[in-house]
Amino acid sequence: MTSKIFVDWMKRTNQKFRFGNRNVLIFVDNCSSHPDVEASNLRLVFLPPNTTSKLRPMDAGIIQSVKINYRKRVIRHLISRMEACNTASELVKLVNILDAILWIKDVWSNLSITTIQKCFTKCGFQRQIEASESDILASPFEEIMRETEFILDGITLSQFATFDNNLATFATSRDDWETEIVEKAKGVDLNDSERYSDENEDSNEDQKERSDKVISMTEAGVMIGKLKKFLFLIMKKVSLK
Structure with a gap:
């Protein structure tokens, strides 16, 4: 922000x-x-x-609900693409910025009014109704846990959803605050940025050398993602005219 x-x-x-x-x-x-x-x-x-979160409705469950449902989509996407990749680094590169934007938009659009109301109630905005965290996240949280527990390998979805809680989410006094946020999110040391960039370029070149032979369901899904990105860019250009 x-x-x-x-x-x-x-x-x-x-x-x-x-x-x-x-x-x-x-x-x-x-x-x-x-x-x-x-x-x-x-x-x-x-x-x-x-x-503290006792006064902030967004921190009382709204943000966590969005994160959990967003990462549910990330995991589903990665599972559907696993067969097409040989390494974990290849797999994570199949999630792009457009995917993230569309998933977050979808998650926020589908966030229930009840969830928001309960989070405000939890912070004291409506005293006659009490709401606990279990009420806010109950049924969808349990459903997501069942779907993702095998791939998280002992990590709870709640831990997975909140691992980046300490990342800065707003502008600071540093001139390079944007770069700092991005690099921290990637888990990259700012001092190693040049080395990281070189490795990334080499990896991209290797990826370009791969040729498509037989179209599988996984590859078809990747192509649909590319088509979605193409249509998004076309619609953006049309809206600017």
Whole structure:
């Protein structure tokens, strides 16, 4: 998150509620990427600095629910592509940025209103109804656990969903904060970036040398993914005209 993204989002959201003649109160985490923006139909209320998840609905289960369901899609995708790869490094490269964007969008769109309501209730926004974490994640969480336990090899899905909790998610004072976030997410030391880049280029060259012979279901799935990316780019160009 950056200040620019937040301000742009505020403008679009305010316009939406202005057209609907609605006034909305938004509780916002207190961080440098959330400037105090004045808007006609929106009012920001900042939570105290360094508050715990007891006051933040997003941290009370909403983000975890999104992460769990997103990583469920990642695992399903990797399982469907396993036969086409010889190594784990080849397999993980079959997940691209477009896939991640579409999966996150789909997960967020399918997040139930009940889950969001229970997370707000858990933080005290509605006192007459109590909600626990087990209520918020119960049935879908159990279903996902059954589907993925064989591939996680002893790691719980909850651990898998939260392994990146310590990664920065907003702009910092460092000039290279974006690079730092990306490299940490990859598990790459910034000092080893050049070596990592060279290895990645060599790996990409090896991958290009592979020729498609017989089309299997797995390969067909990969091609569908490429077609999806092509259509996404075409639609983006059309929308810009």
